[in-house]
Amino acid sequence: MNHYNLSSDLELVSMLKDGDLTAFTEIHRRYYGVLYSHAYKRLPDSEEVKDILQELFICIWNNRETINIGSNLPAYLYTSVRNRILNIFKHQKIESDYITSFLHFAHQNEPLADEPFRIKELVAIVEAEVSLLPPQMRLIFEMSRNSYLSHQEIADKLNISSLTVRKQINNSLKILRVKLGTHFFMLFF
Amino acid sequence: MDREYLKDLVERYDSGHVTEDEKALVESWYLKYTHPEAEVPYNELESFQDESLNKLLHQIERRHKTPLWPRLAIAASVLIMLSVGIYFLKRDKLSQAPIEVSKINKPFIAPGSNKATITLADGSTIVLNGGKTGQLAKQGKVIINKTSDGQITYVGSKANAPVQQTTYNVATTPRGGQFQFILSDGTKVWLNAASSIKYPVEFTGSERRIELTGEAYFEVAHNAKKPFRVVSNGQLVEVLGTHFNINAYADENEVKTTLLEGSVKIVTGGANFLLKPGQQSQLKNGELNITTADIEEATAWKDGLFHFNDANIEGVMKQLSRWYDVNIRYEGQLKERKFSGEISRNVNATQILDVLTFKKIHYRIDGKTIVIMP
Numbered sequence: 001m002n003h004y005n006l007s008s009d010l011e012l013v014s015m016l017k018d019g020d021l022t023a024f025t026e027i028h029r030r031y032y033g034v035l036y037s038h039a040y041k042r043l044p045d046s047e048e049v050k051d052i053l054q055e056l057f058i059c060i061w062n063n064r065e066t067i068n069i070g071s072n073l074p075a076y077l078y079t080s081v082r083n084r085i086l087n088i089f090k091h092q093k094i095e096s097d098y099i100t101s102f103l104h105f106a107h108q109n110e111p112l113a114d115e116p117f118r119i120k121e122l123v124a125i126v127e128a129e130v131s132l133l134p135p136q137m138r139l140i141f142e143m144s145r146n147s148y149l150s151h152q153e154i155a156d157k158l159n160i161s162s163l164t165v166r167k168q169i170n171n172s173l174k175i176l177r178v179k180l181g182t183h184f185f186m187l188f189f
Numbered sequence: 190m191d192r193e194y195l196k197d198l199v200e201r202y203d204s205g206h207v208t209e210d211e212k213a214l215v216e217s218w219y220l221k222y223t224h225p226e227a228e229v230p231y232n233e234l235e236s237f238q239d240e241s242l243n244k245l246l247h248q249i250e251r252r253h254k255t256p257l258w259p260r261l262a263i264a265a266s267v268l269i270m271l272s273v274g275i276y277f278l279k280r281d282k283l284s285q286a287p288i289e290v291s292k293i294n295k296p297f298i299a300p301g302s303n304k305a306t307i308t309l310a311d312g313s314t315i316v317l318n319g320g321k322t323g324q325l326a327k328q329g330k331v332i333i334n335k336t337s338d339g340q341i342t343y344v345g346s347k348a349n350a351p352v353q354q355t356t357y358n359v360a361t362t363p364r365g366g367q368f369q370f371i372l373s374d375g376t377k378v379w380l381n382a383a384s385s386i387k388y389p390v391e392f393t394g395s396e397r398r399i400e401l402t403g404e405a406y407f408e409v410a411h412n413a414k415k416p417f418r419v420v421s422n423g424q425l426v427e428v429l430g431t432h433f434n435i436n437a438y439a440d441e442n443e444v445k446t447t448l449l450e451g452s453v454k455i456v457t458g459g460a461n462f463l464l465k466p467g468q469q470s471q472l473k474n475g476e477l478n479i480t481t482a483d484i485e486e487a488t489a490w491k492d493g494l495f496h497f498n499d500a501n502i503e504g505v506m507k508q509l510s511r512w513y514d515v516n517i518r519y520e521g522q523l524k525e526r527k528f529s530g531e532i533s534r535n536v537n538a539t540q541i542l543d544v545l546t547f548k549k550i551h552y553r554i555d556g557k558t559i560v561i562m563p
Binding site: 021025028029032033036037040041042043044046050053054057058061082083085086087089090097098099101102103105106107109111112113115118121122125132133134136137 | 190191192195199202210212213214215216217218219220223225226228229230231232234235237238240241242245246248249
């Protein structure tokens, strides 16, 4: 059962297309934290951000067979959140501060013409925020980026003990198991 | 470029009616934009994530009544085909034998659920199971509420009513029931099946004393001035604020206290002992024994799991009997076997019993009794 948290994003996407709920759960577990923190910094309204993410994830599950996530899951997720945030800005009735920022930007900066480069930048910006997440979330994210690191290597990277790493991995597996209840029922009698 | 143009641009971006240059402008600005006053609530992120996943799984399960686990379903159907195959292979030999009715129409024993009863000071009772939320009762200054997620909370009203005599409530779970309470001091109590706690509606004195039978997990709200004391089956546990589990079922031959966080003092007839986190005390025939705890084993029930670690069949069946509200009877000579493993408490009893058959332990269901045989 362990293999989900060692799967690459690419494998998760392909399992998701086959209707694998655990793969979906793992994507959620991996990305919810970064997506929330990224969205909240642009739109500091917790309920609104939660709604955006809820809609995004349910949309991914419902359209799992048809959506084109491509080979870059984070880029898909981050641009989806970006578009949803811009959509909310569009509906803001009162004069909001984003326009001031935009005006300022438009007068002082040259846009980045190359789309792939903009996406690369977006990924870098979102993932720079990972370091601020709670340790467990950060751990899960870092592990997904470094699938085959040993516990010791992860521990060194995050500057925590390897016992903590093991404990946290066990904990998150346990939580997952409880959540999935009967479907995930594991025995080693 | 003015405000109006940029506003219009954001609107057009959303609908897709923008030139490549305009798209580049919006997206490049977005890369630089953060709200000046945003303070991400990092310490709540994990609970937001849990909440989100719960909602998603709930929504998904409701929509799909079909198996969510294609692989598992395939594995299961392969197994079924195999067994059907074996059945047909063996059928010729079996055709003479009478059909075992119990195997065909196997009763299904559903798992327990959230249910409990509260007996108020005046002897009246409130039955708790699903249904109504909001204020259930008011006693003196304290209001008993049921929250939408099914917890019972005791909330002291701010009104300056005169201090009354201490009134007690008793919360009881039946076999096949569990419940979660928040007492008036903020202490959280998870009550396992076939258990009860007696507690004052309001902790007015110099201590917070409650009585327990059966099993409960406590997250005691810290209050150094008022120690929290749990009296159960021959021992008293004294704490200031901490997380621990007490298993004091009358049909277990020992009272087990497991400490997760903080410190607790175990007081028995003769001795006192200060438990450290990760330790478990066992009180048996008046003697207190301290060991390193298997925390998961002690608290799995609260997380919706059975967890066994080298348990014997009686130990396993005692837990099943409380959760599935069944009696257990043993027939024949059973071999001594040990069981280790973890399984959800959401499954039907027969699903667990079927697993035991791999260990050469068989069963028969006789009304509300499970008969265990070799």
